[in-house]
Amino acid sequence: MFALLIEASAAARIPLAMLLVFASAKLLSELFERLGQPGIVGEILAGILIGPQVLGWMAPNETLTTLADLGVMFLLFRVGLEVKASELMKVGGSAMLVATTGVIVPFVMGWGICRLWGAPTLESIFIGAAMVATSVGITAQVLAAAGLLQTRAARVILAAAVVDDVLGLIVLAAVSGVARGSVSYLDIALTGALALGFTVFVAMFGTRAVRRIMPKVQARMALVESQFALGMTLLFALSLLAVYAGVAAIVGAFLAGMALSEAVDRRVLDLTNGVTELLVPFFLVGIGLHFDISAFANPSMMALAGVILAAALVSKFIGCGLGALGMGRTDALRVGVGMIPRGEVGMVVAQIGLRMGAIEQSYYGIVVFLSIATTMFAPPLLKMAFRGEAPARIEPEDIVRLG
Amino acid sequence: MFALLIEASAAARIPLAMLLVFASAKLLSELFERLGQPGIVGEILAGILIGPQVLGWMAPNETLTTLADLGVMFLLFRVGLEVKASELMKVGGSAMLVATTGVIVPFVMGWGICRLWGAPTLESIFIGAAMVATSVGITAQVLAAAGLLQTRAARVILAAAVVDDVLGLIVLAAVSGVARGSVSYLDIALTGALALGFTVFVAMFGTRAVRRIMPKVQARMALVESQFALGMTLLFALSLLAVYAGVAAIVGAFLAGMALSEAVDRRVLDLTNGVTELLVPFFLVGIGLHFDISAFANPSMMALAGVILAAALVSKFIGCGLGALGMGRTDALRVGVGMIPRGEVGMVVAQIGLRMGAIEQSYYGIVVFLSIATTMFAPPLLKMAFRGEAPARIEPEDIVRLG
Numbered sequence: 001m002f003a004l005l006i007e008a009s010a011a012a013r014i015p016l017a018m019l020l021v022f023a024s025a026k027l028l029s030e031l032f033e034r035l036g037q038p039g040i041v042g043e044i045l046a047g048i049l050i051g052p053q054v055l056g057w058m059a060p061n062e063t064l065t066t067l068a069d070l071g072v073m074f075l076l077f078r079v080g081l082e083v084k085a086s087e088l089m090k091v092g093g094s095a096m097l098v099a100t101t102g103v104i105v106p107f108v109m110g111w112g113i114c115r116l117w118g119a120p121t122l123e124s125i126f127i128g129a130a131m132v133a134t135s136v137g138i139t140a141q142v143l144a145a146a147g148l149l150q151t152r153a154a155r156v157i158l159a160a161a162v163v164d165d166v167l168g169l170i171v172l173a174a175v176s177g178v179a180r181g182s183v184s185y186l187d188i189a190l191t192g193a194l195a196l197g198f199t200v201f202v203a204m205f206g207t208r209a210v211r212r213i214m215p216k217v218q219a220r221m222a223l224v225e226s227q228f229a230l231g232m233t234l235l236f237a238l239s240l241l242a243v244y245a246g247v248a249a250i251v252g253a254f255l256a257g258m259a260l261s262e263a264v265d266r267r268v269l270d271l272t273n274g275v276t277e278l279l280v281p282f283f284l285v286g287i288g289l290h291f292d293i294s295a296f297a298n299p300s301m302m303a304l305a306g307v308i309l310a311a312a313l314v315s316k317f318i319g320c321g322l323g324a325l326g327m328g329r330t331d332a333l334r335v336g337v338g339m340i341p342r343g344e345v346g347m348v349v350a351q352i353g354l355r356m357g358a359i360e361q362s363y364y365g366i367v368v369f370l371s372i373a374t375t376m377f378a379p380p381l382l383k384m385a386f387r388g389e390a391p392a393r394i395e396p397e398d399i400v401r402l403g
Numbered sequence: 404m405f406a407l408l409i410e411a412s413a414a415a416r417i418p419l420a421m422l423l424v425f426a427s428a429k430l431l432s433e434l435f436e437r438l439g440q441p442g443i444v445g446e447i448l449a450g451i452l453i454g455p456q457v458l459g460w461m462a463p464n465e466t467l468t469t470l471a472d473l474g475v476m477f478l479l480f481r482v483g484l485e486v487k488a489s490e491l492m493k494v495g496g497s498a499m500l501v502a503t504t505g506v507i508v509p510f511v512m513g514w515g516i517c518r519l520w521g522a523p524t525l526e527s528i529f530i531g532a533a534m535v536a537t538s539v540g541i542t543a544q545v546l547a548a549a550g551l552l553q554t555r556a557a558r559v560i561l562a563a564a565v566v567d568d569v570l571g572l573i574v575l576a577a578v579s580g581v582a583r584g585s586v587s588y589l590d591i592a593l594t595g596a597l598a599l600g601f602t603v604f605v606a607m608f609g610t611r612a613v614r615r616i617m618p619k620v621q622a623r624m625a626l627v628e629s630q631f632a633l634g635m636t637l638l639f640a641l642s643l644l645a646v647y648a649g650v651a652a653i654v655g656a657f658l659a660g661m662a663l664s665e666a667v668d669r670r671v672l673d674l675t676n677g678v679t680e681l682l683v684p685f686f687l688v689g690i691g692l693h694f695d696i697s698a699f700a701n702p703s704m705m706a707l708a709g710v711i712l713a714a715a716l717v718s719k720f721i722g723c724g725l726g727a728l729g730m731g732r733t734d735a736l737r738v739g740v741g742m743i744p745r746g747e748v749g750m751v752v753a754q755i756g757l758r759m760g761a762i763e764q765s766y767y768g769i770v771v772f773l774s775i776a777t778t779m780f781a782p783p784l785l786k787m788a789f790r791g792e793a794p795a796r797i798e799p800e801d802i803v804r805l806g
Contacts, residue, residue: 012646014472015655019639026632033625063469069417145627222436224548225680229429232681236422243415252418274677277628278635 013063020058021067024050025281038379040141043281044372047288060289068286069249071279072137072344076250077235078276079140079158080257081269082149085207088159088258091152095159098323102160102339103167105319106131109311117304122179123363126353129175130367131312133168135343135375136161137250137283142379143338148386153334156324160339162203162254165247166195172349179358191246198245199255202238206259210234214263228271231260248345287343291372294365305366312370313377316340337385341378346371416466423461424470427453428684441782443544446684447775450691463692471689474682475540475747476656480638481679482543482561483660484672485552488610491562491661494555498562501726505563505742506570508722509534512714520707525582526766529756532578533770534715536571538746538778539564540653540686545782546741551789556737559727563742565606565657568650569598575752582761594649601648602658605641609662613637617666631674634663651748690746694775697768708769715773716780719743740788744781749774 024046032042050057058064088095111128119127136158143154170192177183218226235256242252260268296302321336350367353359427449435445453460461467491498514531522530539561546557573595580586621629638659645655663671699705724739753770756762 011652012643014469015476015639015642015646015652018473019636019643022632022639023636026626026636030624030626039626062465066417066466066469070421073418221433223429223433223442225676226433228677228680229425233422233426233429236418236425239418240415240422243418249414249418270673271677271680273628274631274674275681277631277674278678 017058017061017063020050021046021064021285022278022281025285029281038142038383040138040145040284040379041376043284044288044376047285048291048372049288050285051289051291053291053293058285058289060286064282064286064289067279067282069283071276071281071283071286072250073235073239073253074272074276075137075141075144075280075283076254077257078269078272079144079149080254080259081261081264081272082144083155083158083258084261085203085258088155088203091156091159094156094324094327095163097326098156098160098320098335098339099163099167101323102134102164102316102320103132103171105322106312106315107171109315110308113304113307113311117307119363123353123359125175125178126350126359127308127363127367129171130346130349130353131308131315131342131370132164132171133342133345133349134161134164134316134339135341135345135371136164136254138341138343138375138378139338139382141280141284142382143386146383146386148389151334151386151389152327153324153331153338153386156327156331156335157338158254160320160323160335162199162251164339165251165345166192166199168345168349169195169246172352175349176352176356179353179356195246198242199247199251202252202255202259206238206255207262210259211263214260225267225271227264228268231256231264231268231272234260287372287375290344290347290368292365292368294362297362297365301362301366305369308366309370309373312342312374313340316374334382334385337378337381340381341375342371343375344371420461420464420466423453424449424467424688425681425684428688432684441545441786443541443548443687443782444779446687447691447779450688451694451775452691453688454692454694456694456696461688461692463689467685467689467692470682470685472652472686474679474684474686474689475653476638476642477675477679478540478544478547478683478686479653479657480660481672481675482547482552483657483662484664484667484675485547486558486561486661487664488606488661491558491606494559494562497559497727497730498566500729501559501563501723501738501742502566502570504726505537505567505719505723506535506574508725509715509718510574512718513711516707516710516714520710522766526756526762528578528581529753529762530711530766530770532574533749533752533756534711534718534745534773535567535574536745536748536752537564537567537719537742538744538748538774539567539657541744541746541778541781542741542785544683544687545785546789549786549789551792554737554789554792555730556727556734556741556789559730559734559738560741561657563723563726563738565602565654567742568654568748569595569602571748571752572598572649575755578752579755579759582756582759598649601645602650602654605655605658605662609641609658610665613662614666617663628670628674630667631671634659634667634671634675637663690775690778693747693750693771695768695771697765700765700768704765704769708772711769712773712776715745715777716743719777737785737788740781740784743784744778745774746778747774 025043028042028046029039033039049055052059107128110131111124114124114127139157143149148154173188173191235253238256239249239252243249316339317336320339321332324332324335346367350364354364428446431445431449432442436442452458455462510531513534514527517527517530542560546552551557576591576594626632638656641659642652642655646652719742720739723742724735727735727738749770753767757767
C-alpha cells in the first residue's frame with residue numbers, strides 16, 4: 001500500500017512529502033507530550049521511523065533539505081524576535097567564557113578518546129572537531145516552547161551559541177588546513193576576525209539602525225503587511241551576509257530577529273509563528289532522517305560510539321558548566337545542559353572530513369549517531385534543569401509598537 | 404558582482420534564492436501599487452526580470468518549484484478558509500454553466516485559429532486544450548487582497564474554477580488519447596466521474612465532518628497550536644487525495660480550507676496568513692521565471708502569438724460571461740474577467756504535448772506566452788470590473804469559535 005503511494009506521480013510528490021513528514025512529526029510529538037516527554041524528541045524520532053533505516057517511507061532529498069534549512073532559519077529568527085540585543089550584550093562576557101571552555105573540553109576529550117582507541121591522528125582530530133559545535137536550534141525550540149527565553153541562563157546559552165559558531169568555524173578551518181597538510185594561521189585569523197566582526201557589528205548596531213530606518217521606510221510603503229515584507233527581506237539578507245562572512249545562515253537569521261525585536265508589531269510575530277509552526281517539524285524530522293546504523297557495524301565500533309556519546313554529553317556539560325560557574329550552580333547546570341545538542345553542525349564537519357578523505361564512513365556514522373543522540377538527550381535534561389522556573393510569555397503589550 | 408553572488412557556495416544557495424525572489428517581488432509589487440496597478444502583476448514581472456531571458460539571476464529549479472507549488476496550495480487553502488461550502492453550493496448551477504461554456508468556447512476558438520493558420524490537427528487540438536484550463540490562483544489572490552471574496556461573482560468564479568479543473572482533466576485525457584491514437588471513452592468517463600465524485604463529496608460532507616470531529620480531537624490533544632496542526636494535516640491529506648482522484652492539488656487545498664472554514668479560530672487564519680505572505684511571491688515569481696521568447700522566433704509566430712493571446716482573452720471572457728449572463732450584466736462581466744488567467748495550468752498541458760511529441764517547441768512558447776500574458780492582463784481588468792464594490796474583510800467576530 002505505502003510502496004504504491006510513495007511511487008505516485010510527480011504531482012503527488014509534494015503533498016505526499018508534506019503529509020508524511022508533518023503528520024508523523026505531530027503524531028509522535030503528541031504521543032511524547034502525553035507521556036510527559038518533550039514533543040521535540042518525538043519529532044526527531046518520527047524522522048528516524050519514516051527514514052531509510054526503519055520504515056523507508058522517506059529519504060533525505062533536496063526538497064526536504066530546503067524546508068529543513070528554512071525551518072531552522074525561521075526558528076532562530078523567531079527566537080531573535082524575543083531577545084533584545086542590549087540584554088544579550090550584558091551577558092557577553094559569560095557567554096564568551098562558556099563558549100571557549102565549551103569548545104576546548106569536547107575537542108580534547110574527543111581527540112583523546114579516539115587516540116586511546118587507536119584511531120589515526122587526523123581521524124581523531126576530525127572527531128574532536130565534530131564534537132565542538134553546538135546546535136542551538138534544539139535548545140532554542142525547547143526554551144521558546146516553554147516560554148523560558150527571558151531567563152538569564154537562556155540568554156547566556158543563545159549568546160554562547162553564537163560565539164560557539166564562530167569558534168567552530170575557526171576550529172574547522174584549522175582542521176581542514178591540517179587535513180590538506182598546510183595550516184595558514186593568517187588565513188584562520190582573518191576568517192575568524194571577519195566572522196566575529198560581522199556578528200558583533202550587527203548585534204551592536206542592528207537594533208539601532210532598524211529602529212531608526214524601519215518606521216520611515218514603512219510609512220512610505222503602499223504594500224499591505226509591509227512590516228512583515230521588510231522583516232523577511234532583512235532575514236534573508238542577513239542570513240546571506242552571515243554565510244559570506246563565514247558563519248552559519250542561522251546566526252544571521254538570529255541577528256535579524258534580534259535587530260527587529262524592538263521595532264515590529266505583534267502581527268509580525270504572529271505571521272512568523274505561522275511559518276515556524278509549519279517548517280520547524282521539517283528541521284526536526286530532517287535530523288532523524290539522517291539516522292544511520294553504520295555506527296553499529298561491529299561490536300568495537302558500537303562500543304566506541306557509546307564512549308564517544310558519553311564523552312559528548314559529559315564534555316560539553318562540564319566545559320560549558322565550568323565557564324558558567326560564576327553565575328551560580330543552578331544557572332551553570334542549565335547552561336551546561338543547554339549547550340549539549342550537536343544537531344546538524346557536527347554532521348557538516350564530518351561530511352567535510354569524509355569528502356577530504358580524512359575520515360572513514362564508519363567514523364562518519366559515529367558522528368551522525370552522536371549528533372542525533374545528543375539532540376534527543378538534551379530536551380528532557382533541559383526540562384529537568386529548568387524545573388520550577390515560571391514561564392514568561394510575551395504579551396501583545398510587551399511589544400514596542402510603532403508611532 | 405551579481406555573477407559572483409550567484410556562484411556562491413552551497414550554504415548561500417537558499418538564503419540567496421529567498422532574498423532575490425522575495426525582495427524583487429515585493430519591490431515591484433510596491434512599485435506597481437504606487438502606480439495604481441495591482442501589485443500581483445509586479446510580482447510576475449519580477450520573475451520575468453530576474454529570470455533567464457532578462458537579467459539571468461535566477462532560473463526555475465527544484466527548490467523554487469517546491470516553494471511555488473506550496474505557495475499556490477496555501478493561497479487556495481487560505482481562500483477556502485474564507486468561503487462556506489453551503490454558500491458555494493448555492494451557486495453550483497451557475498458555476499457549472501459558466502465552467503462548461505468557458506471550456507467549449509476557448510477550445511473551439513484555439514483549435515479553429517490554429518487550423519486556419521495551417522497548423523496540423525493534433526497541434527491545433529493541444530493549443531485548444533491549453534486554452535481551456537483557468538488558473539484560479541491569480542483571481543483568488545486579487546479578490547482576497549481586495550476583500551472581495553464574499554461577493555456573489557467571487558463565489559461563482561471559485562466554484563466554476565473547481566468545475567473547470569475537472570473539465571480540464573477530461574479534455575486533457577481525451578486529447579492525450581487522440582495523441583496516442585486511441586481514445587477510451589470508458590476511461591475518460593471513469594476519470595471524470597472519480598474527479599467529480601471526490602470534489603462533490605468533500606464539498607458536501609467535508610464541513611459537516613470537520614465540524615463534528617475537530618472539536619473532539621482537539622479537546623484531547625496535548626500539543627500547542629493543535630488546531631493549526633490538524634488543519635495542516637487536512638490540507639496535505641486532501642491535496643494528496645485530490646491528486647489521486649485526478650484533479651489538481653490546489654483543488655484539494657481549497658476544499659480543505661472550505662471544510663475548515665466553520666470550525667477554526669481566527670488564530671489559524673493568522674498563522675496561515677504568515678505562510679501565504681512568505682510563499683505566494685514564489686508562486687507569482689515562478690510564473691514569470693518561465694517567460695520564454697521562443698514564441699517570437701519569427702514574425703509569423705509572433706503574429707500567431709498575438710492572435711492566440713487575443714483569442715484567449717476574448718474566448719474565456721465571452722464563454723464564461725455567456726454562462727453567467729443569468730446573474731445580470733455586472734456579475735457576468737466580473738465572472739468573465741475573473742476566469743481569464745491561465746497561469747501554470749496551460750503550461751502543464753503544453754508540456755505534456757511536448758513530451759508526447761504532439762507539439763513543437765515554438766508552439767510550446769506560444770502557450771507559455773499566453774499563460775503569462777493572460778495572468779498579467781487579468782488583475783487590472785478585475786480591478787476595473789469590481790470598481791465600486793465595498794471590500795468586506797473577515798473580522799475576528801465572524802469566525803465561529805469552538806466550544
